[in-house]
Amino acid sequence: SKYAEAIAQASAKHPQPGKTFQYGTAGFRMKADLLDSVVYRVGLLAALRSRKLNGQTIGVMITASHNPPEDNGVKLVDPMGEMLESSWEAYATKLANAPSEEELVQLYSQLTADLKVKPDTPARVIFARDTRASGPRLVECLVDALNATQVEYTDYKLLTTPQLHYLVRCVNTRGTQYEYGEVSEKGYYEKMAAAFKQAMEHSDKPKGSVSVDCANGVGGPKLRELVKYLPSQKEGGIDIKITNDDVSKAESLNHQCGADYVKTNQRAPPSSSAKPLERCCSLDGDADRVIYYFLDESNTFRLLDGDRIATLAASFIGDLAKQSGLSDKLKIGVVQTAYANGASTKYIEKMKLPVEFTATGVKHLHHAATRFDVGVYFEANGHGTVLFSPNALKAIHTYDPQSPAQATALQTLAALTDLINQTVGDALSDMLLVEVILAHKSFSCAEWLATYTDLPNRLVRVEVKDRNAWKTVAGTAERKLETPREAQEMIDGAVGKYKEGRSFVRASGTEEAVRVYAEASTRGEADDLANNVANLVK
Ligand code: 16G
Ligand code: ZN
Numbered sequence: 319s320k321y322a323e324a325i326a327q328a329s330a331k332h333p334q335p336g337k338t339f340q341y342g343t344a345g346f347r348m349k350a351d352l353l354d355s356v357v358y359r360v361g362l363l364a365a366l367r368s369r370k371l372n373g374q375t376i377g378v379m380i381t382a383s384h385n386p387p388e389d390n391g392v393k394l395v396d397p398m399g400e401m402l403e404s405s406w407e408a409y410a411t412k413l414a415n416a417p418s419e420e421e422l423v424q425l426y427s428q429l430t431a432d433l434k435v436k437p438d439t440p441a442r443v444i445f446a447r448d449t450r451a452s453g454p455r456l457v458e459c460l461v462d463a464l465n466a467t468q469v470e471y472t473d474y475k476l477l478t479t480p481q482l483h484y485l486v487r488c489v490n491t492r493g494t495q496y497e498y499g500e501v502s503e504k505g506y507y508e509k510m511a512a513a514f515k516q517a518m519e520h521s522d523k524p525k526g527s528v529s530v531d532c533a534n535g536v537g538g539p540k541l542r543e544l545v546k547y548l549p550s551q552k553e554g555g556i557d558i559k560i561t562n563d564d565v566s567k568a569e570s571l572n573h574q575c576g577a578d579y580v581k582t583n584q585r586a587p588p589s590s591s592a593k594p595l596e597r598c599c600s601l602d603g604d605a606d607r608v609i610y611y612f613l614d615e616s617n618t619f620r621l622l623d624g625d626r627i628a629t630l631a632a633s634f635i636g637d638l639a640k641q642s643g644l645s646d647k648l649k650i651g652v653v654q655t656a657y658a659n660g661a662s663t664k665y666i667e668k669m670k671l672p673v674e675f676t677a678t679g680v681k682h683l684h685h686a687a688t689r690f691d692v693g694v695y696f697e698a699n700g701h702g703t704v705l706f707s708p709n710a711l712k713a714i715h716t717y718d719p720q721s722p723a724q725a726t727a728l729q730t731l732a733a734l735t736d737l738i739n740q741t742v743g744d745a746l747s748d749m750l751l752v753e754v755i756l757a758h759k760s761f762s763c764a765e766w767l768a769t770y771t772d773l774p775n776r777l778v779r780v781e782v783k784d785r786n787a788w789k790t791v792a793g794t795a796e797r798k799l800e801t802p803r804e805a806q807e808m809i810d811g812a813v814g815k816y817k818e819g820r821s822f823v824r825a826s827g828t829e830e831a832v833r834v835y836a837e838a839s840t841r842g843e844a845d846d847l848a849n850n851v852a853n854l855v856k
Contacts, residue, residue: 319427320437324466325362326419332358332459334417341410343679343827345393345402347382350452353390357456359413360392361443361463362426367406368441368469370433371397377486379479380447380456384533384578384602387571390452392460399487399498399741401681441469444485446477448536448604449565474503478540478605480744481506487741498740503543510747511547513736517754518554520726524757527557529598530749531587533576537605537745538563544746556753562589577602577609577700577745582777585619586611597763599752601745607700608745610752612763620767624696625662627752628652630766631704632671632694634755635734639692641727643720647713651690653683656797656822657698657777660837665770675795679827680743701743704751706735730758773818775837776848780855785825788832788855796824805854812850816843821851 332354339346339356346356360378368376377395385391394402394410402410409429416422430437443464447453457473464471474485481503488501499509518524532538541560549555562575572578575587577600592598594613601608610622632652639645651672654663658675666673672690676682680701687693691710696702706714714732719725737754739747756766782788788805791798799806805823813819821836832855836848 319423319430321467322423322427325426325463326423328462328466329355329358329419329422331462334415334422336417339411339414341402341407341414343681344383345379345391346410346414347385347389347391347828349388350382350390350450350456353392353452353456354459356414357392357459358463359416359422360394360410361460361469362467363406363410363413364394364443365441365464365467365469366409366426366429366433366435367394367396367402368443369435369437369439373440373442375442375444375486375489377482378443378445378460379477379482379604380445380453380460381479381536381604382448382450383479383604383606384572384576387450387568387573388452390450390456392456395483395486397486397490399483400684401742404681441467442489443469443471444474444482444489445471446474446482448479449476449568449571451568476536476539477503478536478744478746480606480739480742480747481540483741484739484744507544507547509736510544510750511549513733514750514754515549517730517733517737518549518757519733520730521754521758522760523554524556524753525760525762526595526597527559528749528753529559529561529590529592529596531561531575531580531590531598531600532563532605533572533579533601533603534562534564534567534570535572535576535601535603535605536565537601537603538565540605541601541746556750562587572603576600577607580609580611581621581623581699584621586613595762595764597756599749601749602700605745606743608748608752609700610763610766614764620763622763622766624698624700624702625654625658625772626766627700627748628654628658628694628696628702629662629665629769630755631751632666633669633769634758635692635694635704635731636669636671638727638731638734641723642714642717642731643724644713644717644728644731647717648691648710650692650694651687653686653693653695655683655697656795656824657835659698659772659775660818660820661770661773675797677790677796678824684742696743700745700748703740703743703748704734704738705740706738711735773837773839774841774844775835776844778834778836778848778852779826779829779831780834780852781831782855785830785832788823788825790824797822799823808854809851812847812854816847819843819847821847823851823855
């Protein structure tokens with residue numbers, strides 16, 4: 319076929335290391351030194367995907383998010399800024415596993431034919447990477463593939479994952495009625511800053527400051543850039559204190575800091591010098607997750623995780639919908655996973671909002687959220703966003719307010735549709751959203767925390783020989799096991815012994831392990847239940 323020779327030649331520079339790879343929940347992710355051939359082949363698939371979609375631009379992000387510095391990863395972004403369509407994940411896996419140049423070329427022309435891709439259609443790709451040391455080398459692998467398949471490409475160098483998603487959507491909507499923004503990093507900051515100003519127009523000034531731990535990743539320099547576009551504290555903006563923004567020492571990335579560290583260890587980074595009641599948040603290594611926290615008066619660490627952001631956002635947007643006179647037109651719903659704290663679910667039900675549950679992984683939540691006019695989705699780990707449907711946007715932008723109060727609420731609501739990244743969870747955007755809501759509600763972190771009381775919970779990681787032995791029943795959002803056979807009965811037996819007890823087991827999608835989650839009415843009981851269930855699994 320047309321590119322066969324060039325593909326084979328460049329592929330010989332990046333031989334398959336004799337390993338089996340899988341395009342998982344977040345693309346391919348592993349030790350960076352194993353990734354060259356994988357990234358090369360992902361580049362080949364990006365070309366195919368773009369040609370299949372008539373030359374629409376596909377994104378390639380090179381990052382391993384919250385994983386250690388020596389890891390890296392790669393994932394594809396579809397034209398509207400969403401995750402790669404799931405049926406294509408299998409093609410990525412197949413290409414990554416082709417053992418030789420001949421078999422790779424063979425498979426590529428097979429896919430080209432099966433998918434009815436016309437080799438002469440133009441192909442366009444944009445890509446970026448996080449701050450990992452292996453990034454530039456992996457970019458070379460990618461570029462080799464794009465050259466071999468004659469793709470037009472733009473290298474955006476260092477970006478957060480959500481910034482790349484934003485750019486992909488901007489390129490593909492340019493000049494249409496769905497135009498999403500200017501196709502540049504600057505365009506991203508300008509759009510967000512303008513929306514922030516508008517969202518703050520009818521609010522009190524933000525109180526206190528927010529300390530942002532950037533995990534020593536790409537979020538640091540990008541937040542510093544964003545701050546230049548935001549109003550200063552004097553002008554009514556937020557006092558943002560940036561910490562852990564050193565990207566010069568590769569080994570410090572995600573080390574004892576960042577959203578995953580804080581959520582998993584339920585403690586502030588040891589480097590934090592925040593005083594009691596000071597508002598803090600942590601981003602992860604590619605800035606698509608954010609977690610809030612603070613120390614209370616008695617110096618006890620208090621976490622405000624993704625569930626908290628979801629409930630805060632849902633309640634605020636619900637209020638704005640009512641105040642603007644649009645509550646009939648905007649069906650607001652919340653999407654959670656089994657990891658959501660049971661108390662957060664109850665709180666959402668108390669607000670009379672529908673809650674849906676999906677399997678873990680952003681693509682599942684995102685998909686479910688599109689079924690609401692306003693779909694709020696967050697994983698407990700801090701990844702999430704709020705999606706406004708085309709109907710919702712139309713209602714918000716065309717409604718004629720009947721009073722000054724309706725007009726101000728409507729203006730704030732409209733600002734949120736621009737402030738919140740519509741493509742994927744975005745730590746910078748989510749952080750501004752939280753700051754806007756706290757300012758509007760005049761909430762301190764303590765008041766935010768007081769909206770409901772979390773059930774004590776524990777997450778345990780159990781290493782097992784074959785995680786695939788743990789399969790969950792379809793349609794239960796991972797809450798029930800199908801196999802091993804008696805496992806679910808035993809778990810139910812353990813759960814039954816605790817007040818407000820809940821526990822489930824699922825195979826990790828990113829590590830060779832299964833995870834046990836348990837919650838119960840007291841700390842001791844949650845720990846007991848988690849340990850008991852973990853022992854059943856071992
Ligand atoms: C991936 C997912 C994240 C999920 C996590 C679960 C994306 C972009 N990322 O990092 O949403 O929470 O996997 O990991 O979808 P686990 O399967 O190992 O528990
Ligand atoms: Zn991430």
